[in-house]
Amino acid sequence: MEKTTQIYGIRAIIEAINANEALDKIFVQKGLKGDLFRELENLARKKGISISYVPVEKLNRLTKNNHQGVVANISPITFHNFEELVESVIQKKEAPLFLLLDQLSDVRNFGAIIRTAECTGVDGIIIQKKGAAPVTADTIKTSAGAAFKVPIAKVNHIKDAVHYLQASGVKIIAASEKTENTIYDVSFKEASAIIMGSEDVGISPSILKAADHTAKLPLLGEIESLNVSVACGVFLYEAVRQRLA
Known part of the structure; x- marks a missing residue:
């Protein structure tokens, strides 16, 4: 409710x-x-x-x-404590999958991403307290109710979450066009966290630098980028494909 x-x-x-x-x-x-x-x-x-x-x-x-x-x-949902969420998931699963959103600002994109995250078995979504899209009625509607099913945690800084996850044995994969690696060159089979950036500027340079791997989507047309919720869906389903193989 x-x-x-x-x-x-x-x-x-x-x-x-x-x-x-x-x-x-x-x-x-x-x-x-x-x-x-x-x-x-x-x-x-x-x-x-x-x-x-x-x-x-x-x-x-x-x-x-x-x-x-x-x-x-x-917020219409209850946010989880970040550290408690990570610890509880790691204890239960050998290869958890987390999603970090760096300054994503559009509530409908956020809702669409939450929906895909639920469908692909994401164990937790981490957003920043400041600058991130809020969870509104539009977010809930676009997520088709998935916002009530996927744990979402807020942190002061995404970079701190990256370091905490790395210290917990989670590999960080950043979605960025500033790399030669495609998503097909990176393994998602181990404990992983995917970072998606904001709609306009992508992932912050300092966070990009802290990531273990960067990966891009091969774009064969003339348009240079995909909508962030669509791109996130492709990343998540590549993780699913690898884990089911």
């Missing part, structure tokens, strides 16, 4: 943060000032909640209620 996915008003959002509600993102009217707002801003930063500063017209579109210059999205 989906929870209410939106709250508004500075004090209401402060109370929600203090009550440890899973807030995905806070939208704040540009130029907003005052002690109460500063309290909200400090709390959000302390908890690692993403803040987006937007024109008042954006807030008016988000809600017809008296928003006082602030609207927040509440």
Whole structure:
């Protein structure tokens, strides 16, 4: 069952943060000032909640209620603790498969990826607390409900998750066109984590450098790239193909 996915008003959002509600993102009217707002801003930063500063017209579109210059999205799912998720999966499976999303921003792409991840047996999806697409009603709808089935964890930095997974014996494979290797040159049979980058700039250079392997999709047409959710599906199904062989 989906929870209410939106709250508004500075004090209401402060109370929600203090009550440890899973807030995905806070939208704040540009130029907003005052002690109460500063309290909200400090709390959000302390908890690692993403803040987006937007024109008042954006807030008016988000809600017809008296928003006082602030609207927040509440996640309709419960996020998992990253380290606990990794440890529990590794204990149960010899060759787990994780998916890391570096700054993916489109909620529908996110939903489509979650759906494919569930169909391909992904053991956990890891996203960054700041800058990542939130889990909204659109995400849930596009995922066909898979968002309730695949564990999703948030981390402060994807790079830290990469190092933790490597220390846990998980090989990191980054999807990037900046390599000579195709997905058919890389083994996905061992414990693996695939990293997909954002729609516009791909994977961050520092994260790309930290990966164990990079791999690309062979593109035979004139268009230089695939939609990220489609590309992710091809990567995941190559992992399935290798593991079933």
